[in-house]
Amino acid sequence: MSSALNLKTTPFLLYLIIILTLSFLPPALLINPTAGSRSLLRAISGGSDQSDFAVDLNVTNFDQVFKDTPASYAIVEFFAHWCPACRNYKPQYEKVAKLFNGANAVHPGVILMTRVDCANKINTKLCDKFSVTHYPALYWGAPPKFVGGGWNGKNEKSEIRSIAVEDARTADRLLKWINTQLGSSYSLEDEKFENDHLLHSNVSDPAQIARAVYDVEEATSFAFDLIVEHKMIKPDTRATLIKFMQLMVAHHPSRRCRRGTADILVNFDDLYPSNKWLADKHEPDNSTGHGPLGKFDVCGKEVPRGYWMFCRGSKNETRGFSCGLWVLLHSLSVRVEDGESQMAFTTTCDFIHQFFICEECRQHFYDMCSRVSTPFSTTRDFVLWLWTSHNEVNTRLKKIEESQKTGDPKFPKTIWPTKHLCPSCYKDPNQNEESSSIDWDRDEVYKFITGYYGNMLVSLYKEKDKQHVLMKSSAVSEEVLQSTNALVVPAGAALAIAVASCLFGALACFWRSRQKNRKMRRNRS
Ligand SMILES: Cc1cc2nc3c(=O)[nH]c(=O)nc-3n(C[C@H](O)[C@H](O)[C@H](O)COP(=O)(O)OP(=O)(O)OC[C@H]3O[C@@H](n4cnc5c(N)ncnc54)[C@H](O)[C@@H]3O)c2cc1C
Numbered sequence: 001m002s003s004a005l006n007l008k009t010t011p012f013l014l015y016l017i018i019i020l021t022l023s024f025l026p027p028a029l030l031i032n033p034t035a036g037s038r039s040l041l042r043a044i045s046g047g048s049d050q051s052d053f054a055v056d057l058n059v060t061n062f063d064q065v066f067k068d069t070p071a072s073y074a075i076v077e078f079f080a081h082w083c084p085a086c087r088n089y090k091p092q093y094e095k096v097a098k099l100f101n102g103a104n105a106v107h108p109g110v111i112l113m114t115r116v117d118c119a120n121k122i123n124t125k126l127c128d129k130f131s132v133t134h135y136p137a138l139y140w141g142a143p144p145k146f147v148g149g150g151w152n153g154k155n156e157k158s159e160i161r162s163i164a165v166e167d168a169r170t171a172d173r174l175l176k177w178i179n180t181q182l183g184s185s186y187s188l189e190d191e192k193f194e195n196d197h198l199l200h201s202n203v204s205d206p207a208q209i210a211r212a213v214y215d216v217e218e219a220t221s222f223a224f225d226l227i228v229e230h231k232m233i234k235p236d237t238r239a240t241l242i243k244f245m246q247l248m249v250a251h252h253p254s255r256r257c258r259r260g261t262a263d264i265l266v267n268f269d270d271l272y273p274s275n276k277w278l279a280d281k282h283e284p285d286n287s288t289g290h291g292p293l294g295k296f297d298v299c300g301k302e303v304p305r306g307y308w309m310f311c312r313g314s315k316n317e318t319r320g321f322s323c324g325l326w327v328l329l330h331s332l333s334v335r336v337e338d339g340e341s342q343m344a345f346t347t348t349c350d351f352i353h354q355f356f357i358c359e360e361c362r363q364h365f366y367d368m369c370s371r372v373s374t375p376f377s378t379t380r381d382f383v384l385w386l387w388t389s390h391n392e393v394n395t396r397l398k399k400i401e402e403s404q405k406t407g408d409p410k411f412p413k414t415i416w417p418t419k420h421l422c423p424s425c426y427k428d429p430n431q432n433e434e435s436s437s438i439d440w441d442r443d444e445v446y447k448f449i450t451g452y453y454g455n456m457l458v459s460l461y462k463e464k465d466k467q468h469v470l471m472k473s474s475a476v477s478e479e480v481l482q483s484t485n486a487l488v489v490p491a492g493a494a495l496a497i498a499v500a501s502c503l504f505g506a507l508a509c510f511w512r513s514r515q516k517n518r519k520m521r522r523n524r525s
Helices: 012-024 027-031 037-044 062-068 084-100 121-129 171-182 206-229 238-251 255-271 274-280 321-333 338-355 359-370 379-404 442-456 459-470 472-483 491-502 506-524
Strands: 055-057 073-079 111-117 137-141 161-163
Touching: 055 062, 062 111, 073 084, 084 111, 084 171, 111 121, 206 255, 206 321, 206 338, 206 442, 206 459, 238 255, 238 321, 238 338, 321 338, 321 379, 321 442, 338 359, 338 379, 359 379, 379 442
Parallel strands: 055 111, 073 111
Antiparallel strands: 073 137, 137 161
16 A cells, blocks of 8 residues: 555557457456356356455446445455555455455445456446546445546545545554444454444334345245245246246346346246156156256345345354245235236235245144135235235244244344334224234234335335436346347247236336337347
């Protein structure tokens, strides 16, 4: 850090060469924002073959990574690979990055630590936008502020800040600077699940649910991985999976999961052909070990990330997937239309029964499903049934976990929502929350749940979307992302799925018809 180097002005000729070079590179490498995202994911998840924790960014993935990250803050280190000071600084930066990046991070999802090599010519403009005058140069801000952003040092109101060289010289100093910004007390000695002040500070803070959108993506991806790994797609379970995917295409809170599911759905007949399968007892190709679905990313290439945000337990073995699955189910339930409620209910029951690999859970859940004698005709009925059922599970587990000490001490089971979360849900403000017969104001409960799992859950996305609309470049990346969804399904199958999916709403219908049109265009050309 001490030998900060001044940059020389890049000659025009060099720009010309770069542009000419870039114009001969395959377009996917140039503009596909997800290019290299697998290696990126490896870097983020701290894969064994990858010793760096800070995520290497370049001009092709810079915006997309900041759009996708669940982290609340980000640091970008601009460096040059030939710069000796940068090489010496790397271990210091990595010590801090290790705390925040990767599946084994002590404090995941708080700060995304990244680096950009300005000596790589494709990054020249990017580094210019941040007025990089010395290496290494560190910048701090909320991830969306980096999307399409820059820094010129003159605008005092800029929401991106340069970190002074002195404040970042060593890992200790950098962490001290971070602690000052966040009011935190992170230490380089922090161990996983210890000193975890920030993440679990307030479970009853309603705003926390905004972070759960990332867990819903994680749970969706996790569920599909389990389904594939355990070869759960069989002639008698296939129809349920198709219906659940239709429900997801129409109502999943995450846009990229809707898109990924639509891709799978449209290709599903080819991947798992029902007739051939049934007639020949043909097992779908599993030569990759992941089955034909293995090549699809149900929620995009950045998911799974390997860690949980809202659903993170204070121990490795608690919370996580089952919490994410509940949040997925609730968030789907509040999004279905009245006319879809009965179908959504039976689809959810069948999905859990056939695809949730926890035997006790699926059996109990199915028992609760079987107790429903009158078909649901409204979203409200379905939402409140799921809420009551979840509370029934909570009540049962509360006793077991208290007696056997198997629960997560930081997240004891409670009847939900607590008074703190929704005071108006309780008819009697003095009623004990522990009571087995709470007098609920069901209208208020319904209002609360629809807001909580509806708008609040996707509020982080909405915030990023506002940013997204402002950026022309983002519109381009979005289009690129969509155009990579090539179709290989017979148009007839796509149409059949399209018709079926329309039962789950107009959005699914839109997806199906768009996919079908793309396929037809492809077939024609
Ligand atoms: C369908 C299903 C059935 C299950 N059955 C069993 C079982 O039989 N035995 C077993 O040991 N485990 C079962 N589990 C797992 C168990 O319910 C918990 O998911 C797990 O113990 C982790 O608990 P958690 O503290 O993360 O909160 P979870 O119970 O997973 O809840 C996740 C989040 O949902 C919210 N929430 C809590 N209650 C409600 C509610 N009533 N309505 C809406 N939102 C709520 C809270 O914000 C909570 O943090 C089941 C899971 C699922 C998805």
